[in-house]
Amino acid sequence: MRGIGNGDATWSTAPAAPGDTFRILHVSTGNVCRSPITERLTRHALADRLGDPLWGGLVVESAGTWGHEGAPMEANAETVLADFGADASGFVGRELLDEHVIEADLVLTATRDHRAQVISMGHSAGLRTFTLKEFTRLVNAIDMATLPPLEDGVVARARALVRAAAALRGWLLAPTAEADEVYDPYGAPLTFFRSIGEEINEALDPVVTALTGVPARA
Numbered sequence: 001m002r003g004i005g006n007g008d009a010t011w012s013t014a015p016a017a018p019g020d021t022f023r024i025l026h027v028s029t030g031n032v033c034r035s036p037i038t039e040r041l042t043r044h045a046l047a048d049r050l051g052d053p054l055w056g057g058l059v060v061e062s063a064g065t066w067g068h069e070g071a072p073m074e075a076n077a078e079t080v081l082a083d084f085g086a087d088a089s090g091f092v093g094r095e096l097l098d099e100h101v102i103e104a105d106l107v108l109t110a111t112r113d114h115r116a117q118v119i120s121m122g123h124s125a126g127l128r129t130f131t132l133k134e135f136t137r138l139v140n141a142i143d144m145a146t147l148p149p150l151e152d153g154v155v156a157r158a159r160a161l162v163r164a165a166a167a168l169r170g171w172l173l174a175p176t177a178e179a180d181e182v183y184d185p186y187g188a189p190l191t192f193f194r195s196i197g198e199e200i201n202e203a204l205d206p207v208v209t210a211l212t213g214v215p216a217r218a
Contacts, residue, residue, distance in 0.1 A: 022158040023059045025104035026132075027114050031064030031093040033186050033193070034110045036073045037080055038062065038132065038200050044086035045204060049214040056154035058211070061104075065117045067095035076190050080197035101125050106162050108132045110182040127166045131180040136203045138165040139210045141172055150213045161210055 024042065028035035039062035050056055071093035078088040094100070101107065101121050107129040109115045118129045130138070142164045148156045174180045182200060185193045209215050 020153075020155050021057045021059050022105045022155045023061065023103055025100055025107045026060070026062040026109075027065065027096060027107060027118060028062070028110040028182075029064050029066050029114070029184060030071075030186060031062055031067040031095070032071055032074045033077050034182055034184065034196065034200070035062035035064060036088070036091055036093075037077050037197055038108070038110075038204065040081050040086045040088055040091070041084060041197075041201055041204055042208065044081075044084060045208040045216075046212065049208065049212045049216075050154070058154055058158065061094075061100070063094040063096040063100050065096050065114055068093040069095045074186065074193075076185070076188075076193040079190060080193050083194065083197065084201060096121075098123065104128065105159065106130075106135075108135055110184070112177070112180055128162055130165065130169075132182060132200065132203050132207075134169075134174065134180045135165055136206055137174065137180075138168045138172055139206050141168055142210065144210060144213070147210070154211060157213070158211055 026035040026038040026042070028038075039060055042060045046058060046060070073088055073091045073093070081088040096118070098121060101118055101123045104125075105128060107115075107118050107125060109118060109129065109131050112131055115129055115131050115134075119126050139161065142161070146164065147160050150157065182196065182203075185196045205216050
């Protein structure tokens, strides 16, 4: 994903108020393959487009429904991130806890099963939990002109985006059950990891564009 780097940014956005954050939580099974890739690609894209180490108040994290607590990222996942120029350093696997769901403003899961598991934990998570590909499909149907302007800040824009996506969910269904799935590359060769990385990157592109108002640059 190629974004608009720091030197190319010609616009500005209101900084988040102190303590005003929007937390994005990526969820997969072990939190060593898919969700770390998605977390770090999201961070990379936000930093690249916003040119702000705090991303205007956005916090991006990940966890696993059967998370390998304290485990490093899979080596093939690190290689995939390096392909995109994203930073894999310092990652530590986490098991999904109630507090992670409670604190999250948006939960993006790898599969429908993960989504169901998050929602089953309660905490009114249903309206803010989507599979990644489901959220991408919904975001693509939203008129960006209806979102708050960037001058109002990325956090306000992100909250409005989630509300708009939730309102569309019952009207814009997946063409197939598999369309909303990102399959697990655990134990697979690097070539499959790379195909999953491309799949995740492609799904993230319109989401990051919607969040930041800055399109990717080829």
